[in-house]
Amino acid sequence: MHELSIAISLVEQLERAARREGAERVTAVRLVVGGLSGVEREPLEFCFPMAARGTLLEGARLEIEEVPPRVRCPACGAEETGGPAPVAACPRCGAAPVEILGGRELRVREMEVV
Ligand SMILES: [Zn+2]
Structure with missing residues (x-):
């Protein structure tokens, strides 16, 4: 499942950032996920606790904002x-391809630590 590898690399990245800040634990993570990013909300929510187990992110709340x-x-x-x-x-004139302005993002908006 490709969301699991995304969740694992996300957790690794966040854990490094949390350690740099001297945090003991990450309590919440807010993600921005674009509709064209290829990442699905539900599998990511499902995989996140598995990826977080045994790390500073264990038990952290995951909030996903879909763009x-x-x-x-x-x-x-x-x-x-x-x-x-x-x-x-284009839904109006049928021209193709259309230019993509947004929706490809997958990024961390915020992380709460203690
Ligand atoms: Zn058009």
């Missing part, structure tokens, strides 16, 4: 947010 895909049509300039991903063609 819808955002695209722009280079032909007519129409901008679309949301909708099915990946968006292959």
